[in-house]
Amino acid sequence: MNKTWLPRAGAAPARRPEGAALDPAPPSGPRRRALHLLARGAGAAGALALLGLAGCSEAKPSFNAIDLTGADYARDFRLTDMNGRERTLADFRGKVVAVFFGFAQCPDVCPTTMLEMKQIKDKLGADGDKLQVIYITVDPARDTAEVMKAYMEAFDPGFLALIPTAEQLAATAKDFKVYYKKVDGKTPGSYTMDHSAATYLYDPQGRLRLYARYGTPVDAMAADIQALLKQG
Ligand SMILES: [Cu+2]
Numbered sequence: 649m650n651k652t653w654l655p656r657a658g659a660a661p662a663r664r665p666e667g668a669a670l671d672p673a674p675p676s677g678p679r680r681r682a683l684h685l686l687a688r689g690a691g692a693a694g695a696l697a698l699l700g701l702a703g704c705s706e707a708k709p710s711f712n713a714i715d716l717t718g719a720d721y722a723r724d725f726r727l728t729d730m731n732g733r734e735r736t737l738a739d740f741r742g743k744v745v746a747v748f749f750g751f752a753q754c755p756d757v758c759p760t761t762m763l764e765m766k767q768i769k770d771k772l773g774a775d776g777d778k779l780q781v782i783y784i785t786v787d788p789a790r791d792t793a794e795v796m797k798a799y800m801e802a803f804d805p806g807f808l809a810l811i812p813t814a815e816q817l818a819a820t821a822k823d824f825k826v827y828y829k830k831v832d833g834k835t836p837g838s839y840t841m842d843h844s845a846a847t848y849l850y851d852p853q854g855r856l857r858l859y860a861r862y863g864t865p866v867d868a869m870a871a872d873i874q875a876l877l878k879q880g
Contacts, residue, residue: 712869752791829841
């Protein structure tokens with residue numbers, strides 16, 4: 649499994665106060681940035697004004713996952729689900745959509761991610777049905793509609809699998825900056841798939857917002873999803 653692969657988060661600019669533009673500040677909250685300014689000897693008045701902003705309702709929300717807001721890729725898909733229905737993000741307005749690429753025969757990363765998504769959905773309680781998990785298979789040769797129906801059912805009947813053709817997979821993976829590769833197995837004719845193992849999160853308006861690395865704690869992800877739902 650390729651767990652470290654990450655698309656360049658080029659379009660996630662943290663708004664920086666004037667004068668701190670050259671500072672490679674970590675993407676933490678405005679309060680942290682304000683303290684940073686203080687440490688750099690910025691005018692006390694300016695710093696106080698910034699600290700005041702930290703309590704303002706317009707302060708940018710901070711997420712646990714990587715903020716991809718405004719990214720110009722992975723904006724949508726058009727693929728057939730395991731029930732034969734063509735799907736795009738517009739089908740899921742009003743929900744947070746979690747998109748993951750994997751394959752049913754994966755021994756660890758994929759089932760772990762799906763189990764965690766199920767835990768997150770349960771944690772959300774009444775809001776659980778406002779989370780739509782979407783699993784795009786990178787192994788459409790083996791992951792037929794029948795296989796994927798049983799697979800998703802094993803985790804949550806509401807989870808949806810999308811089954812691209814080989815051509816659609818190549819195009820979608822490219823657009824999503826997702827890596828996948830067929831790798832020969834130990835026995836002749838067998839194979840496994842290497843693939844990116846992170847989750848993209850879309851807000852209820854269908855905008856790409858977050859990139860959660862594999863291993864992001866369940867609580868952290870649930871908090872992010874709740875924050876996206878709250879924004880509407
Ligand atoms: Cu996997």
